[in-house]
Amino acid sequence: MIDWPLVSVIIFLPLIGALIILFIKEDELTSINIKWAALLTTLGTFILSLILWLQFDYSNPSYQYEEKFRWFDDFNFFYHVGVDGISLFMILLSTFLTPLCILASWNNIKKRVKEYMLSFLFLETVMIGMFASIDILLFYIFFETVLIPMYLIIGIWGGNRRIYASFKFFLYTLLGSVLMLIAIIVMYRNTSSMSIEFLQGNYFSYNTQLFLWLAFFASFAVKIPMWPFHTWLPDAHVEAPTAGSVILAGVLLKMGGYGFIRFSLGMLPEATEFFIPLIMTLSIVAIVYTSLVALAQTDIKKLIAYSSVAHMGIVTIGIFLVNQQGLEGAMMQMISHGLVSAALFLCVGVIYDRMHTREIEFYGGLVQRMPLYATVFMIFMLGSVGLPGTSGFIGEFLVIVGAFKFSSYVVIGAAFGIILSAVYMLYLYKRIIFGTITNNKLADILDINTREKIILIPLAISVILLGIFPNLFLDPMRLSLELIITNYEIANAK
């Protein structure tokens, strides 16, 4: 095994990059240096995080690469990080998407390049740190710190209503997470421990669990987001710059799902059992309702934003089925959605950079001028619909298989949502790509260039890879998920 603090290096490498960038003076000539510094740092982080995967011990369900230092002398708070099967791919997703984000903003961010890159590198540190934390307080600190760079990214480099969107994003998610703080302190008071590993032993009385569960629910349901707490998401997505939307959809939404698995399932099993009907109802409403809403959108980004809510509905169903297929499906769906929706936002970014509008009506017949673009867009669109052979299929299939064990009503709801997702995605694709070019402004639009190819092709490959070899991803996480399910069943069998 590795005898140097790999996880800490991965967490803090972007921060070190950010500190270096802080000392590069910004002007017309040096802004390219800033971009390169940011790109190299994030690429380095990605390569290091691949070591995590390569050296990962598949037969160990608990945390690996653990590092533990005393942090507060008076309480049992530790700087305690590590990686298990659940967090491994969340970390990989973050490190994979961040360099792509830097590349995607290469040319279209013209003002305040330095601050932009600083925000992204800081954001990466915080995201990785959050997924790697084993101490809840550490987790919470990272969880809330995410708001700062994201607030700045939306607020400074966003669209016309960026101020409204950034405030809504910040305050909405802050409101959820402060309640989690109270829950964390209550947990600490009952057990004198902040270790996520330790707390998964079901230490709380039934009533305490119910309250704790609600507090955690408030923060994760806003984050993931579940209907009816999703209203910040379309605003944030539409106003954020392309790379901001990518990180938002690709990683930040996963924080909610990750939290549900770790905290609600892992620590509060009896309360989870009690609240399953609520979650299922909300998820099905989310899937059907937001799919219908997505169908009516005229803005491409908004459409994808609503589709995110629908896809996250599948994730929450999968998580709260609490069986092997459901959880694996939810994890796969999260990874897949992380790649696909990120890629879709990048695709929107491609045409937005050229035409500066996201209105669906403006486009049409792009296939005539942009055949390559039409191809990659199709791959991602089908990935979003869940066509067999793409990543989206695995997740949705597993969730539906798992749901049959639970209730056929849930299956019907989820399946209906999947059909609707095919409707709105195909309809979107048809309106943008097919047909003849009717809008004169599109007459000399250019196909994707090398930089955009470098961004989109790795994503397309991983979407297909995930669809064909799902075991590559499922094997490492299987035991960790089994552990959670076993604990859950033991707790509820009492």
Place this chain on the structure above:
Amino acid sequence: MLNNIYNIFFIPEIFLACSSFVCLLFGLFLKKNAFRQTSNLAVFVLLLTILLVYYDSESNFANYKSLFSHSSFINFFKILALLGSIASIIISKDYFLGIKLKNFEIPILFLFSTLGMMLMIASNNLMSMYLAIELQSLSLYVAAAIKRDSISSAESGVKYFILGALSSGILLYGFSLIYGFTGSMNFDDISFYLSKYDNLNLGLIFGLVFVMVGLAFKVSAVPFHMWTPDVYEGAPNSITGFFAIVPKIAAVALIYRFCLVPFVNFYLEWSQIILFLSIASMFLGAIAAIAQSNIKRLLAYSSIGHIGYILIALVAANDDGIKAASIYMFSYMIMNVAIFAILLSLKVKNEYLINITDLKGLSKSNPIVSLSISIIMLSMAGIPPFIGFFGKFYVFIAAIEQELYVLSVLGVLASVISAFYYLRIIKIMYFDESKSEGIINFQISFQSKIILSLSLFLIICFVFYPSLLINISAILTI
């Protein structure tokens, strides 16, 4: 210990009192640069006083027949007040010179007020407590009105004086009731007397309520906060800085000691009052600040909100509460020192900054300053990883230890509301497009720069090594 009569001058308070007179004479006989020299001397004196407080921790002969008390909690808050006082004298020096207010009395007033605060924190007797409060307040009344040719400064001084005198009167009435019903002025004696009874009689309850009202005025807790925004707004910026940083420390220490020493057995009686003050301060502080356009008024409401959180820890009334209060007060002082160090150096069109909207475009012309302001604002809002978060965190730990769940939830909700106006400042600096660039000047003296960097360093780096402060605050006893 008392083998030599001269040792008496090594008692911190006596040393400070004597040195203040020396400073006064020193300033009086100086012809040139009186203000600057006196300020430097005052800083030096305060530094020596800190050393004395620090090394004098075992001495008991300073108690003067138990008029004053002696404990680690008292020493911690004394040092905090002294540090705050030093920082605010240093950061305000250039400002005073800038507005040509060169009265050398100003640092002397600060010294006397600091002396009053040290006595306030240590007082163990109703009489010494009252006299200490008056010494502290009188110096501050004068300081608020020091800019004699300015109407607003005079107004704020008079307003502060009248309301302060009213609250002192109420306080004194409360003292007389307590004395009348217990027969003693001494905290320990009152506590001993009251321990014989299960509940307070009506007279004592009235006395307690009156004292609470007076103290709530001093810490500017809602509904006795009205003076704060007006006084903050009217006084010269640097005086406002002093008001925001130092007297709050002493008043908070006093209210803690008053509740937890003589009336420690009557938790139910006073905790209801504090509970109300706390909730009202948090919410009013959060909501009223939203509408402010004057940065000083905004900071006034922000400090009212912070007081609400500190009072949560008082309602908890356990060891964790004392720890939380000391950590919170430390973070409060650091953040206020940092923000005032910046405000006192920012000029818009050669006028010192007052309106929040004047910060527009600062992120372009002065990226480092605007980044610093943003960090301070996020820290005040309690967003991790900055120090302000840990203050709030410890407060909530104390509250939940005492099973005050509803109060904690209200506290976090108020913190979300207050995040809005802190974010608004960041929004103005970063998100708003400004057409007129370069009208903001940032000129800061070397000494203030050191203070500012040090406090920013503490705000940012506290998260990496929190044990330093926490180990100190964990052993504090009231």
